[in-house]
Amino acid sequence: MTGTEIYKRTPAYEREASAIRLHAPEWKLLLAYDGQRSLAEVALSAEVSFADALPLTEKFLGQGWIEEQPITLDQYLKRTGAPSVSAIGSAIPPAVVLHSPRPKTTVLPPLPDSFATEKVAASPLESPIVTHAKPPGGLLRLDALVHYLISLADNHALGQILVYRVFLRVPPELLQEEDIASVHLVDDTSVIRGEKLQQAIANAVRKLTQRVLPSSVFAPA
Amino acid sequence: MPLHERDIHYFLEVTLAYLNKITGHEIVLRDPTIEFQSLVFSTYTGLIHLSGDVQGFVYLTASQPFLRQLYTARHSHGRFAEENCLDVMNDITNEIAHNVRRRFGPALHASEPHIFSTVPDDPIEMPPAVFVQPFSWRNELGYFVLGLTSSESV
Numbered sequence: 001m002t003g004t005e006i007y008k009r010t011p012a013y014e015r016e017a018s019a020i021r022l023h024a025p026e027w028k029l030l031l032a033y034d035g036q037r038s039l040a041e042v043a044l045s046a047e048v049s050f051a052d053a054l055p056l057t058e059k060f061l062g063q064g065w066i067e068e069q070p071i072t073l074d075q076y077l078k079r080t081g082a083p084s085v086s087a088i089g090s091a092i093p094p095a096v097v098l099h100s101p102r103p104k105t106t107v108l109p110p111l112p113d114s115f116a117t118e119k120v121a122a123s124p125l126e127s128p129i130v131t132h133a134k135p136p137g138g139l140l141r142l143d144a145l146v147h148y149l150i151s152l153a154d155n156h157a158l159g160q161i162l163v164y165r166v167f168l169r170v171p172p173e174l175l176q177e178e179d180i181a182s183v184h185l186v187d188d189t190s191v192i193r194g195e196k197l198q199q200a201i202a203n204a205v206r207k208l209t210q211r212v213l214p215s216s217v218f219a220p221a
Numbered sequence: 222m223p224l225h226e227r228d229i230h231y232f233l234e235v236t237l238a239y240l241n242k243i244t245g246h247e248i249v250l251r252d253p254t255i256e257f258q259s260l261v262f263s264t265y266t267g268l269i270h271l272s273g274d275v276q277g278f279v280y281l282t283a284s285q286p287f288l289r290q291l292y293t294a295r296h297s298h299g300r301f302a303e304e305n306c307l308d309v310m311n312d313i314t315n316e317i318a319h320n321v322r323r324r325f326g327p328a329l330h331a332s333e334p335h336i337f338s339t340v341p342d343d344p345i346e347m348p349p350a351v352f353v354q355p356f357s358w359r360n361e362l363g364y365f366v367l368g369l370t371s372s373e374s375v
Contacts, residue, residue: 159226165351167350172349180257182254
């Protein structure tokens, strides 16, 4: 995607809208596709960085909720700031990638290819039990947590069920305190800030897998 | 006895196997979610209550167009009516219950299917978390939902 594409919501979206569950920033982006503005313009209006809008747009395309609108060459050239076709003849200028100004956000490190796991040995009751290797004040990344748990299972589908088993052990009131209504098992960009909830999740992971959460599931605050 | 991931996944496997048998393996899985605060219901739902070693429920919910397409795929003739949606949902849910009983035996009791339209007559207690697997066929959506209430059993 170059950012010049124009998308609009599909009839399939209209049928499924009442059943769709998204986080608020995702709704803001999805509802901004109007069949008129380019992806870059839509991202700007929805206050989403272009880098963040790209995977979300791919997700919406995959779900069939949006589709690309074809535009004429003149419209395309106008959007890229190139001269009109009549001025340049039939030559097509190279595509121009439009970027929105990047707001200051915390840059999360990419997910590592493999996770260093540490098995927790049986410890005497007097010793504190280490459940996670977290940097001070760190944020727990849900996408990294899901990715890690899936890596522990025999296959992807069973890994998603393992994630479910973990969250069944997390006290619901802690999730409510952080306003977490759901976890997406693909590309959930949410982070968990609360220490209590992080500890509850780490405890659940340890209980089910006998493993300590690796530091790679945490991002700096 | 805690259910392993394979046991929990079995509920989804039998559902998809049945649907794929009717649709010629055209069911497309969408991204699953874990929900903590609400249950998703489409136009028609087939629900099974689970008890014994594991407490909870499993249900399938789908739109009328989805069920109409399923009905048409199975019956080449005949006029489609609303009660056919209930029949189709009943068939799928019975298949799930039958397979669950066969696999888990007396350790896990699967109730008779409860089929309803829009929302259940009796309120369903929301467990700590439900696993939601959306799927589609010919642009129509359905959802598989599994809710387990006893964390010590899982």
